[in-house]
Amino acid sequence: MSCTSIAQHRMAARLALAIGGSLTVWLSAGAGGLLSSFAVASPGTLAPSARLPSDDLRSLLTGDDARRHNSSLLTGRSTSHGSLVAAVGAAAGAAALGLAIVARAARKPIVGANWKCNPKSKKDLDGLIANIQACDTSKCDVYMCPSMLHVDYCSDKFTNGAMVTPQNCNFTGCGAFTGESAVEQMQDMGITNVMIGHSERRGEFKITQMDTNSSLQDKLRYILDAGMTCVYCIGEPKSIREQGLPAVLLEMDKQLTLVYRMLDPEKVVIAYEPVWAIGTGLTASPEDAQATHAGIRNLISKRVSPAVADAIRIQYGGSANAKNAPELSAMPDIDGFLVGGASLKPEFKEIVDAISSAKADAPAALPFHWAPPTYFDFDKLESKGLRGDADKGSPSCSSRVLYKGKASSVGGWTCTPGGFPVVNRPTTEIFYILEGEGFLTDADGRAHCFHAGDTVVLPKGWSGRWDVTKTIRKIWVVNNHADDLSIGERQRAVVGSPQDFHWLKLKTLGKRSADWGEPEHFNKPLWKVGPTNVGAWACTAGGFLGTANRPTTEFFYVLEGLCFLTGADGIARRITAGDTVVLPKGWSGRWDIIEPIRKVFVVISE
Secondary structure (H helix, E strand, O other): OOHHHHHHHHHHHHHHHHHOOOEEOOOOOOOOOOOOOOEEEEOOEEEOOOEEOHHHHHOOOOHHHHOOOOOOOOOOOOOOHHHHHHHHHHHHHHHHHHHHHHHHHHOOOEEEEEOOOOOOOHHHHHHHHHHHHOOOOOOOEEEEEOOHHHHHHHOOOOOOOOEEOOOOOOOOOOOOOOOOOOHHHHHHOOOOEEEEOOOOOOOOOOOOOOOOHHHHHHHHHHHHHOOOEEEEEEOOOHHHHOOOHHHHHHHHHHHHOOOHHHOOOOOEEEEEOOHHHOOOOOOOOHHHHHHHHHHHHHHHHHHOOHHHHHHOOEEEOOOOOOOOHHHHHOOOOOOEEEEOHHHHOOOHHHHHHHHHHHHHOOOOOOOOEEEOHHHHOHHHOEEEEEOOOOOEOOOEEEEEEEEEOOOEEEEEEEEOOEEEEEOOOOOEEEEEEEEEEEEEEEOOOOEEEEOOOOEEEEOOOOOEEEEEEEEEEEEEEEEOOOOOOOHHHHOOOEEEOHHHHOHHHOEEEEEOOOOEEOOEEEEEEEEEEOOEEEEEEEEOOEEEEOOOOOOOEEEEEEEEEEEEEEEOOOOEEEEEOOOEEEEOOOOOEEEEEEEEEEEEEEEEOO
8 A cells, every 4th residue: 555545544543533432434525625525444445434443443553643632621722522523524624635735746747748640741750859858857757649650750769758658559459450559569669658538539529439438448458457557538528618617527537437446646647638628729727727637636536545546647638838837737736738739849848847847846745753752751761871970969861862853853851869060051952841840050040940841941051050859851852053142142041831831821823824724823932042942832723734845943842732744745643742743844744733732842943
């Protein structure tokens, strides 16, 4: 099973576990209608309205990630069971939308040049070949479809990876089949890709119908069985388009019904052609084209699986040219073009460049890092022995690292009672006290008491001393920044109490732009000096995309709430009270907050 498929099943399982118990999970069409109702049936399949006990749901998860959320909110902001069910449905649909958006980073764009019955003279082929050779195929797959008489001439002319792709084949191989060609003949010429189902062979433009949905089913099976790849064309005439999008998608469903189970994303590319736009100069608006492509992807999600829907490439084939390619390329569900008239011109290269550039800007698929509370339990930490600098008692320390970046790191640390001095700290450290108590004393004698639940900052250059009176356990973030701090910035330890970050102490930042719910977020800073920003953040229920390619690294400890983070790699994680999370610089993804979340954060500019 693909990584994306696993991620989607886990997402459904995690959302189900947010409620708990034995239940049926419906992921509703809450986000633009991209998903209709379905439920998790097993790690490998999706089935409508399948009932699954929570123990089976847990089998999709691993370790502590499968634990139930059982925290109580102190503020009355908790979500009722009924509204939580509704939130889960909306979150699932929204998360699926987020996955669809970020999945485009994994779908390499593809552009085809359909020369149809052109050119008239063989001597003109070299010019068309030069147009294709001029294309950069490092970020975009390219293929061209010469007429059958020109396939052999073109078959060995491309050195940039462009694929010669015949415009048709039969469904039974070599033999007494006048006017036909077989994939075995193509393979003998080194050809690996073929196009079938173009509207001009389906009977459009008053051309005798040469292909039907049934014959195309046989052809696709024959192509795939032979080890070839295929561009499979679908599309609707103007009479159907005029009836609206539902009628268009009904027709697309009919054209795909017999081949759904053969739609392997690694072997099949779908070319959607609005027939009324082919050769007419007309084209769908980017928004209309996107809506149709998203609808086709939704059909595949329902009939096959969301994993296949997210991974398969869908080209647009309605009079694409250099002028409209940039806007069409910006649509998340348009993965390329099947180009007709413009493929006979030098502008074909511009079309390839347009979609290569647009899709290259997709969010980076960096993973985020996560640890449950048990990751920093005493027995999970590595002993570092007695402190050699102690001047009081015999304190011993243990630690464990979760993440280490270019200039920052995060981990857990514990220390038994005792005291020791600190002189001119080389880094800035921020930590959250899980348990224990003691004192931090600045160089001028000012003492700061700390307890469980406190957030503490020790700036770079700070001098003073530790006195641990009750064994301490903390989660720490260290920023090894180059900037020196002023005397005023480095002379004091800073301690924030749990009361400082209570809901009533947070300042509203207003409503976030969201694709489900109406999330309102809140903030309170504790310390912001140089490249380090420390504070608390909270947000009510809702789903939204985070900052794409985030410019900073964020570390946070969750005080309360329940949410899901989904990265651009498609991996989702259930996040709840006690978890520690790292969102590295360059990370992209989305948030789906099921119960209001509150966290202590450290943001570092690296």
